Amino acid sequence: MAAEIYSNINTVNPRHGVKQPKYPWSDGPEYITQCPIQPGGKFSQRVIFSEEEGTLWWHAHSDWTRATVYGAIVIYPNKGTKYPFPTPHADVPIILGEWWKKDTFEIFDQFRASGADPNVSDAYTINGQPGDLYPCSKTDTFKLSVDYGKTYLLRLINVALQDILFFSITDHQVTVVGTDAGYTKPLKVDYIAISPGQTIDVSLKANQPLNHYYMAAKVYSSANGVQYDNTTTTTIFYRLRSLTDNNHPIHVPLCISTPLFFTISVNRFTCANTSCGATQSRLAASVNNISFQTPTRMDILRAYYKQINGVYGDHFPDKPPLFFNFIADSIPLIYETPSKGTEVKVLEYNSTVEIVFQGTNVAAVTDHPMHIHGTSFYVVGWGFGNFDKDKDPLKYNLVDPPLQNTIAVPKNGWSVIRFKATNPGRSNIMCPFYFVTGVWFMHCHLERHLSWDMEMTFIIKNGRGKKARILPPPPYMPPC
Numbered sequence: 001m002a003a004e005i006y007s008n009i010n011t012v013n014p015r016h017g018v019k020q021p022k023y024p025w026s027d028g029p030e031y032i033t034q035c036p037i038q039p040g041g042k043f044s045q046r047v048i049f050s051e052e053e054g055t056l057w058w059h060a061h062s063d064w065t066r067a068t069v070y071g072a073i074v075i076y077p078n079k080g081t082k083y084p085f086p087t088p089h090a091d092v093p094i095i096l097g098e099w100w101k102k103d104t105f106e107i108f109d110q111f112r113a114s115g116a117d118p119n120v121s122d123a124y125t126i127n128g129q130p131g132d133l134y135p136c137s138k139t140d141t142f143k144l145s146v147d148y149g150k151t152y153l154l155r156l157i158n159v160a161l162q163d164i165l166f167f168s169i170t171d172h173q174v175t176v177v178g179t180d181a182g183y184t185k186p187l188k189v190d191y192i193a194i195s196p197g198q199t200i201d202v203s204l205k206a207n208q209p210l211n212h213y214y215m216a217a218k219v220y221s222s223a224n225g226v227q228y229d230n231t232t233t234t235t236i237f238y239r240l241r242s243l244t245d246n247n248h249p250i251h252v253p254l255c256i257s258t259p260l261f262f263t264i265s266v267n268r269f270t271c272a273n274t275s276c277g278a279t280q281s282r283l284a285a286s287v288n289n290i291s292f293q294t295p296t297r298m299d300i301l302r303a304y305y306k307q308i309n310g311v312y313g314d315h316f317p318d319k320p321p322l323f324f325n326f327i328a329d330s331i332p333l334i335y336e337t338p339s340k341g342t343e344v345k346v347l348e349y350n351s352t353v354e355i356v357f358q359g360t361n362v363a364a365v366t367d368h369p370m371h372i373h374g375t376s377f378y379v380v381g382w383g384f385g386n387f388d389k390d391k392d393p394l395k396y397n398l399v400d401p402p403l404q405n406t407i408a409v410p411k412n413g414w415s416v417i418r419f420k421a422t423n424p425g426r427s428n429i430m431c432p433f434y435f436v437t438g439v440w441f442m443h444c445h446l447e448r449h450l451s452w453d454m455e456m457t458f459i460i461k462n463g464r465g466k467k468a469r470i471l472p473p474p475p476y477m478p479p480c
């Protein structure tokens, strides 16, 4: 697929979850795989689909432009194949978004200047409309007419910037059939929880008496001081299991060559005067205590491909500098300040990778929807508390773990993912959905945490032979 992007803002438009085998040039994040498309500029993206089937989406990836620049990508079953469930009468994207009355650039600038949390949005939206509880939306509220007895496939996408959302339909149960463009075993639920960046496909049977029924989304709040039941969201996230039938086999790496342990933290920088924020401090975030500094001179992919020194370092650590009780109620202030760096983790082609994401209670505590570009991964385990390397692996699901590209790491808890750093493609059906050679961004999909630099970058080295080598860049990339 080719997409021509004309920009009137400084932006880039990656395809969230598309694996782009060997072709990171259209992946999108600014200063990671390309420089931004300048106002008035245009850029041709080549989007290469491989094993994805189901729902993905695309969005801008520059500051908070993704607040309004996004859309669904629907990938139907290949010709001659069918859905692994009865074919729905119709399929409908349901995009859950977030809306500010102000210009999002202004919101973003204010947020950066304050050093604190951003202003909360004015509304959440379903397919662009806040709904009939808002006078401005009364007549335009998204409505879906369904015929009694028929089944519909709803393709839910959470494009909201800051929040995990609950979604449900009055008096109806839905059946989850897929997530992040991979099929799951059917799971009947009253409501779903969906994190920013994630897609969930649900089938809806119109089996209730003729009437109007609300579709509604609500914020899942895990902020401190708010009463909540954390297990409600986590059990929903982690009850998903891969379909695993003959047409949809899975290949969970069983031997791990590269075990990684990543702490994900909200941090704080302090300063003597108000130069860094109104309260002489500003919130920050980190992975393994490094607050990732995005290059400004050129993107990492260009520097890697052209072997230009000085843009990034290749010493991203495999574990945090210090192990302590990550989820303690009070953590010494000295642990609040992260270091800064532009370090990438270099992976050998074909390496089998496990990442333990450990949430911490350093300066703030919440769930973190972690997203990796260029791959899907198997979510093999999760839990609350500190990860126990002796006991917790015994509970991994290595049989039918879900294949996702975004995973919400629970508040005061951990999740474990596995993937293989190799090159996929239809010709290589033994290794579907695995990481591809190139430069791939990893970040929290809560936009404020991303802005605070809860992010890092992987480089997957070329393998042997032409088929395992990164493809050359297109003739035109936006200049830096």
Ligand SMILES: [Cu+2]
Residues within 6 Å of the ligand: 367, 368, 369, 444, 445, 446, 449, 450, 454
């Ligand atoms: Cu986060």
